Amino acid sequence: MKFAPVVAFAALAQSASAHYIWTTLLAGSTTSTAAVRQPLNNSPVTSPTSSDFTCNVIGTPATQTVNVTAGSTVGFKLDNTIYHLGPAAIYLGKAPSGTTAAAWNGSGASWIKIAEWGATYPQGTSGAMSFADYNLGQLTTTLPRTVPNGDYLLRIEQIGLHVVGAPQWYISCAQITVTGGGSASPTKVSMPPYSASDPGLTVSIYANPAPSPYVVPGPRPFTG
Ligand SMILES: *[C@@H]1O[C@H](CO)[C@@H](O)[C@H](O)[C@H]1NC(C)=O
Ligand SMILES: *[C@@H]1O[C@H](CO)[C@@H](O)[C@H](O)[C@H]1NC(C)=O
Numbered sequence: 258m259k260f261a262p263v264v265a266f267a268a269l270a271q272s273a274s275a276h277y278i279w280t281t282l283l284a285g286s287t288t289s290t291a292a293v294r295q296p297l298n299n300s301p302v303t304s305p306t307s308s309d310f311t312c313n314v315i316g317t318p319a320t321q322t323v324n325v326t327a328g329s330t331v332g333f334k335l336d337n338t339i340y341h342l343g344p345a346a347i348y349l350g351k352a353p354s355g356t357t358a359a360a361w362n363g364s365g366a367s368w369i370k371i372a373e374w375g376a377t378y379p380q381g382t383s384g385a386m387s388f389a390d391y392n393l394g395q396l397t398t399t400l401p402r403t404v405p406n407g408d409y410l411l412r413i414e415q416i417g418l419h420v421v422g423a424p425q426w427y428i429s430c431a432q433i434t435v436t437g438g439g440s441a442s443p444t445k446v447s448m449p450p451y452s453a454s455d456p457g458l459t460v461s462i463y464a465n466p467a468p469s470p471y472v473v474p475g476p477r478p479f480t481g
C-alpha cells in the first residue's frame with residue numbers, strides 16, 4: 258500500500274519518456290538535423306485542426322535546405338524507437354513557385370503522400386493490433402522519380418493510437434530541393450488531409466478480433 262505512489266510516479270515517468278521526436282532528415286547520402294524544423298519538445302500534436310498540425314510546434318527553425326535527387330531514399334530518423342502503436346506516413350509538399358522551402362508554411366493544396374505504414378495482421382502479441390512502423394527508429398521511402406524539380410517540405414507523421422479516441426501525432430518537416438525530377442502532377446491535398454472522425458483514427462486498436470481492413474488516414478501514396 259505505501260509503495261503505491263512510487264509505482265504511479267514510475268509509470269508517469271515511463272509514459273513521458275515514451276514520447277519521441279523526428280530529429281533527423283535522411284536524404285540520399287546526406288544526414289541533416291539542420292534541415293529539420295526542430296520541434297520544441299517531444300509532446301504530440303493532439304488534433305488535425307491544430308495550427309501546429311502541418312509542421313509541429315517549432316522550437317528551432319531549420320537553417321539548411323538539402324538537395325535531393327529524385328529517386329533517392331528520403332525519410333527521417335527518430336530520437337527513440339516508435340513506442341506507440343499506430344500508422345505512419347511521409348508527405349511531400351511543393352513550395353508555391355516564387356517561394357522557397359525555407360519561406361513556406363505548408364499552406365494550400367500542395368501535398369502528396371509518398372509512403373505509408375499501416376496495420377499488420379494478425380493481432381500483435383500484446384492483444385492490440387500491430388503496425389508496420391512499430392519499434393522502428395527510422396522510416397524511409399523513395400522520393401518519386403517523376404516529381405517536378407523545386408523546393409519542397411518533406412513531412413512525416415506517426416500517429417499513436419494507444420489511447421482510444423485521443424490520437425497523438427508525432428510530426429516533423431524538413432526542407433529539401435529536388436533535382437533530376439520529372440513532370441508528374443498527382444492530385445494534391447491540403448493539411449490536414451483528413452478529419453478527426455476518420456475511421457483510421459477512431460478505431461480501437463484493442464478490439465478483438467482486430468478491425469479489418471485498416472486504412473491509413475489520408476490519400477493513397479503516389480509512387481511516381
Ligand atoms: C544545392 O545545389 C545547388 C545547385 O547545384 C548548389 O548551388 C547548392 O550549393 C547546393 N546546396 C547545398 C546545401 O549543397
Ligand atoms: C501561411 O502562409 C499563407 C500564405 O503566405 C498565409 O496566408 C497564411 O496566413 C499563413 N498561415 C500561417 C498559419 O501562418
Ligand SMILES: [Cu+2]
Nearest residue numbers: 272275276277
Ligand atoms: Cu508518448
